[in-house]
Amino acid sequence: MTDQNIPLVEMKDISISFGGIHAVEKATIDLFPGEVVAVLGHNGAGKSTLIKILSGAYRRDGGDILINGEAAEIKNPRDAKKYGIETIYQTLAVADNVDAAANLYLGRELRTKWGTLDDVAMEANTREVMGRLNPNFRRFKEPVKALSGGQRQSVAIARAILFDARILIMDEPTAALGPQETAQVGDLIKQLKREGIGIFLISHDIHDVFDLADRVFVMKNGKVVGHARTQDVTKDEVLGMIILGKVPPGAVPGPGAMKVA
Amino acid sequence: MADMTHSTTPQASETTTTARPEGNPVARFFRATEIDTRMLGMIGALLIIWIGFHILTGGLFLTARNLWNLSVQTASVAVMATGMVLVIVTRNIDLSVGSILGFTGMIMGVLQAQYLPQLLGFDHPAIWAVALIGGIIVGGLIGTLHGVIIAFLSVPSFIVTLGGLLVWRGATWFVTSGQTVAPMNPSFRLMGGGAEGSIGETWSWVVGLIACLAIVAAIINARHQRKRFHFPRRPLWAEFVLAGLGFVTVIGAVMVANAYFWPINIARRYAEANGIAWPEGGLQIPHGIAIPVLMAIAVGIVMTFIATRLRFGRYVFAIGGNPEAAELAGIKTRWVTVKIFALMGVLCAIAAAISTARLNAATNAQGELDELYTIAAAVIGGTSLSGGMGTIAGAMLGALVMQSLQSGMVLLGIDTPFQRIVVGIVLVTAVWLDTVYRARAK
Numbered sequence: 001m002t003d004q005n006i007p008l009v010e011m012k013d014i015s016i017s018f019g020g021i022h023a024v025e026k027a028t029i030d031l032f033p034g035e036v037v038a039v040l041g042h043n044g045a046g047k048s049t050l051i052k053i054l055s056g057a058y059r060r061d062g063g064d065i066l067i068n069g070e071a072a073e074i075k076n077p078r079d080a081k082k083y084g085i086e087t088i089y090q091t092l093a094v095a096d097n098v099d100a101a102a103n104l105y106l107g108r109e110l111r112t113k114w115g116t117l118d119d120v121a122m123e124a125n126t127r128e129v130m131g132r133l134n135p136n137f138r139r140f141k142e143p144v145k146a147l148s149g150g151q152r153q154s155v156a157i158a159r160a161i162l163f164d165a166r167i168l169i170m171d172e173p174t175a176a177l178g179p180q181e182t183a184q185v186g187d188l189i190k191q192l193k194r195e196g197i198g199i200f201l202i203s204h205d206i207h208d209v210f211d212l213a214d215r216v217f218v219m220k221n222g223k224v225v226g227h228a229r230t231q232d233v234t235k236d237e238v239l240g241m242i243i244l245g246k247v248p249p250g251a252v253p254g255p256g257a258m259k260v261a
Numbered sequence: 262m263a264d265m266t267h268s269t270t271p272q273a274s275e276t277t278t279t280a281r282p283e284g285n286p287v288a289r290f291f292r293a294t295e296i297d298t299r300m301l302g303m304i305g306a307l308l309i310i311w312i313g314f315h316i317l318t319g320g321l322f323l324t325a326r327n328l329w330n331l332s333v334q335t336a337s338v339a340v341m342a343t344g345m346v347l348v349i350v351t352r353n354i355d356l357s358v359g360s361i362l363g364f365t366g367m368i369m370g371v372l373q374a375q376y377l378p379q380l381l382g383f384d385h386p387a388i389w390a391v392a393l394i395g396g397i398i399v400g401g402l403i404g405t406l407h408g409v410i411i412a413f414l415s416v417p418s419f420i421v422t423l424g425g426l427l428v429w430r431g432a433t434w435f436v437t438s439g440q441t442v443a444p445m446n447p448s449f450r451l452m453g454g455g456a457e458g459s460i461g462e463t464w465s466w467v468v469g470l471i472a473c474l475a476i477v478a479a480i481i482n483a484r485h486q487r488k489r490f491h492f493p494r495r496p497l498w499a500e501f502v503l504a505g506l507g508f509v510t511v512i513g514a515v516m517v518a519n520a521y522f523w524p525i526n527i528a529r530r531y532a533e534a535n536g537i538a539w540p541e542g543g544l545q546i547p548h549g550i551a552i553p554v555l556m557a558i559a560v561g562i563v564m565t566f567i568a569t570r571l572r573f574g575r576y577v578f579a580i581g582g583n584p585e586a587a588e589l590a591g592i593k594t595r596w597v598t599v600k601i602f603a604l605m606g607v608l609c610a611i612a613a614a615i616s617t618a619r620l621n622a623a624t625n626a627q628g629e630l631d632e633l634y635t636i637a638a639a640v641i642g643g644t645s646l647s648g649g650m651g652t653i654a655g656a657m658l659g660a661l662v663m664q665s666l667q668s669g670m671v672l673l674g675i676d677t678p679f680q681r682i683v684v685g686i687v688l689v690t691a692v693w694l695d696t697v698y699r700a701r702a703k
Contacts, residue, residue: 102578
């Protein structure tokens with residue numbers, strides 16, 4: 001574990017707009033090692049957009065990203081991966097037509113000394129990682145499209161942890177899953193947390209993430225309403241933040257907080 | 262073609278290796294050998310076409326001569342179809358291949374007939390190579406231009422290459438103001454086949470032997486790799502069956518090529534030139550495998566290697582499966598697109614070399630409608646227009662199916678308009694059957 005005073009990730013005053021609409025405006029969030037931070041808000045609140053800036057899918061218009069206290073240049077997904085930022089997308093961004101191993105190593109294939117793909121080695125490592133994550137996973141040779149939602153999710157998660165992620169972003173990680181698989185993902189998050197990985201959980205459903213998270217950030221209309229440690233607030237208070245932008249006494253208000261008249 | 266059919270087997274669904282003992286003997290056989298049943302269906306269709314035409318033409322189709330000609334006629338479109346697979350797999354299309362073929366063919370023609378003899382001297386031994394390389398560079402540049410417009414200016418490939426179809430056909434005319442360029446350089450002409458452009462009996466056997474050795478090496482290597490990581494292996498008998506099938510195909514192809522003899526007047530001229538006494542009953546000189554066919558097979562092997570063994574190929578298929586996921590995984594999808602179209606341009610130039618050499622002339626109309634035959638070959642060969650699926654060997658087999666249909670109908674004396682009707686119907690039917698097959702496979 002690194003110094004607890006320096007956040008693993010700090011996004012300061014991040015802004016981005018699409019065609020004149022401020023999708024995210026002056027948003028500031030941070031994440032410490034071994035911490036799970038939930039980013040909550042309605043659909044369209046800007047949480048996914050904010051996090052996609054961190055994962056390199058979008059380029060910010062303004063603001064700074066600090067990784068371990070140092071300014072980071074993240075212009076595309078490759079840059080983000082260099083900083084150890086791995087993302088599991090809501091849409092389960094997997095290539096449907098290739099197998100699990102090809103997906104795990106997509107963009108970072110292992111190669112033999114002749115520069116060709118080392119499929120056998122990739123499959124062997126895949127079998128090992130998947131064995132740890134989801135021992136029931138057997139269908140290594142089939143295109144990912146033949147798999148169930150939970151199995152696809154394990155592929156997406158395995159891809160993220162295979163490369164020693166330090167910062168993991170999970171966008172609606174359990175949206176496509178059944179109850180049993182959701183519990184599995186929960187266990188996995190706790191395990192990764194113990195290993196000192198910082199995790200952002202993005203969700204519009206507070207029940208999915210409240211018990212897993214150490215802190216919550218709430219966004220509304222592109223702005224941060226406020227943030228709080230989950231032990232200091234109740235679910236209802238957080239719901240109030242999501243729906244009304246009303247900041248309870250246990251939380252720290254942000255720029256998007258409802259103005260008290 | 263045997264080694265090509267083989268090289269796709271690793272792509273075939275291998276889930277079956279976790280040997281489940283149930284199933285009837287036929288299913289068990291396919292599971293053990295891991296033969297792609299889809300590919301097998303195509304070979305079956307091809308055989309039906311061949312035997313059907315053989316009967317209909319009263320024994321004209323399955324002759325050494327016709328099969329040899331068929332292989333040469335297929336070469337040009339087969340070369341382009343290998344590139345079209347990658348284009349279609351990434352959900353693009355290239356309508357300009359016929360026009361690029363025409364343009365690069367004209368460039369190569371002008372280079373070898375007009376500019377290079379002046380520069381290097383008439384009959385300089387390097388003329389053919391310089392002309393070929395020149396054509397390949399031009400083809401690559403045209404493809405790169407298309408790719409850049411598609412990837413970086415976000416113009417749909419359909420439109421860019423539709424424009425290319427018109428532009429390069431027009432540009433072909435401007436190279437010589439519409440004149441046909443002929444004849445080609447004698448060395449260049451070898452790429453078109455014919456008596457001279459074939460490698461003869463001995464070398465055909467050498468090539469056949471190398472192909473057989475390659476099959477054995479590939480099987481042993483695959484087995485070794487699986488052993489290294491304790492993956493399930495094919496049963497030994499299945500390995501022998503596969504090797505045996507490969508041997509039979511290779512040896513059969515070589516025997517057919519060697520059973521087609523030089524036309525009598527060419528043989529006579531050759532005998533006179535070399536001071537060989539004309540024997541009773543004529544001189545029987547086997548053609549052997551034609552050079553354009555060897556070129557096409559070489560292209561097929563290289564393209565299969567690129568598509569299945571290199572990172573580039575993996576990216577092509579990943580982009581086809583889910584462009585967004587590929588981008589998010591950090592793949593430079595735009596550059597991959599540019600490279601695919603550049604490769605397509607290069608392949609068009611190689612196809613142009615084969616076709617101009619065969620015709621012994623570069624004309625304005627060279628390669629007209631070839632884009633449609635190329636696309637049809639790729640699609641009949643199992644390339645899915647919705648992206649992400651397709652094999653090089655399948656596309657080449659598709660080209661062979663298309664050409665078989667055409668030359669069979671020519672042998673039957675069917676008129677060109679009716680030929681087109683048949684080809685069109687076959688294309689639609691083939692894709693429909695494939696759709697049905699895929700729906701069932703799920």
